[in-house]
Amino acid sequence: MTVQGLIDYHLHTSTSTDAHSTVDEYCARAAKLGLAEIAITNHMNLQEDRYHLTPAVMAEVWSEIQACQPKYPDLTIRLGIEVDYFDDLHDEIAQALPKYAEAIGRPLDFVMGSAHEMDGVRFASRKQAHKLLVGADPIPIYEKFFELMTGVVTSGLFDIVAHPDLIRRFTGLHSPFVPFEEYKEAANAFIATLVENDVGFEINVKGLVHPVEDMYPTKEFLVSYLKQCKSAGRAPILVIGTDAHYPDHLGTNLDVAAQRLRQLGVSEITTFSQGKRIPFQLPELIG
Numbered sequence: 001m002t003v004q005g006l007i008d009y010h011l012h013t014s015t016s017t018d019a020h021s022t023v024d025e026y027c028a029r030a031a032k033l034g035l036a037e038i039a040i041t042n043h044m045n046l047q048e049d050r051y052h053l054t055p056a057v058m059a060e061v062w063s064e065i066q067a068c069q070p071k072y073p074d075l076t077i078r079l080g081i082e083v084d085y086f087d088d089l090h091d092e093i094a095q096a097l098p099k100y101a102e103a104i105g106r107p108l109d110f111v112m113g114s115a116h117e118m119d120g121v122r123f124a125s126r127k128q129a130h131k132l133l134v135g136a137d138p139i140p141i142y143e144k145f146f147e148l149m150t151g152v153v154t155s156g157l158f159d160i161v162a163h164p165d166l167i168r169r170f171t172g173l174h175s176p177f178v179p180f181e182e183y184k185e186a187a188n189a190f191i192a193t194l195v196e197n198d199v200g201f202e203i204n205v206k207g208l209v210h211p212v213e214d215m216y217p218t219k220e221f222l223v224s225y226l227k228q229c230k231s232a233g234r235a236p237i238l239v240i241g242t243d244a245h246y247p248d249h250l251g252t253n254l255d256v257a258a259q260r261l262r263q264l265g266v267s268e269i270t271t272f273s274q275g276k277r278i279p280f281q282l283p284e285l286i287g
């Protein structure tokens with residue numbers, strides 16, 4: 001299959017301490033693959049200096065985008081952000097976000113909220129996840145994770161959330177496989193919060209290369225979300241992303257997400273321009 005005509009809405013440049021790509025390297029790869037649109041979404045984490053993003057650095061990234069856009073006329077390049085949300089830092093985050101818009105002279109295209117840490121443990125980190133997961137009953141941990149994510153959604157700061165069930169990342173390595181059925185109450189309550197608050201989420205394909213070997217979120221999560229959207233009369237708000245940290249990761253497995261969406265009857269996802277949602281038609285899958 002091909003990823004031609006798709007979008008990749010989760011990309012980190014070298015500005016994020018753990019990533020290794022320039023905007024131009026991503027654009028070159030995206031143009032080669034025939035993607036329609038990409039979004040740069042570097043980390044902003046007020047608790048960790050090495051993951052923090054200053055408005056000045058955001059302005060540098062914006063300059064890179066502006067320099068690249070005329071070079072790649074068939075590719076739309078967006079600028080977003082991936083914010084680590086902490087309930088006790090709500091006001092600080094709310095005050096910090098407008099400074100990016102000031103620095104680049106326009107609103108960011110979208111703001112993505114996320115959680116990578118619980119009880120002081122970075123559960124998404126290979127070095128730390130075992131502290132939370134090894135030998136523990138995973139169900140209360142999953143329930144607590146969805147409570148944490150509920151706080152991200154109700155903060156009112158975000159257009160979408162990233163990798164909405166990232167707690168599954170080390171399933172298969174540090175904890176056994178946990179069927180959706182066993183934590184569905186917590187997941188469904190979180191999904192209801194997404195729908196009520198008109199906040200969307202990213203289908204993150206990076207999990208396909210993690211021990212869990214699946215996308216974030218699970219198929220069951222996505223099915224429940226689509227069902228809840230339908231009964232609430234709301235249009236789903238979905239983007240797809242690779243969470244690339246290297247140029248070669250851009251675009252990888254996006255076709256798997258597109259195929260899953262198509263199988264579930266979804267033909268339209270969402271893109272963002274300066275905070276406004278724009279419906280995006282999924283291309284027909286070729287090959």
Ligand SMILES: [Zn+2]
Nearest residue numbers: 082114162163
């Ligand atoms: Zn993330």
Ligand SMILES: [Zn+2]
Nearest residue numbers: 010012082243
């Ligand atoms: Zn990320």
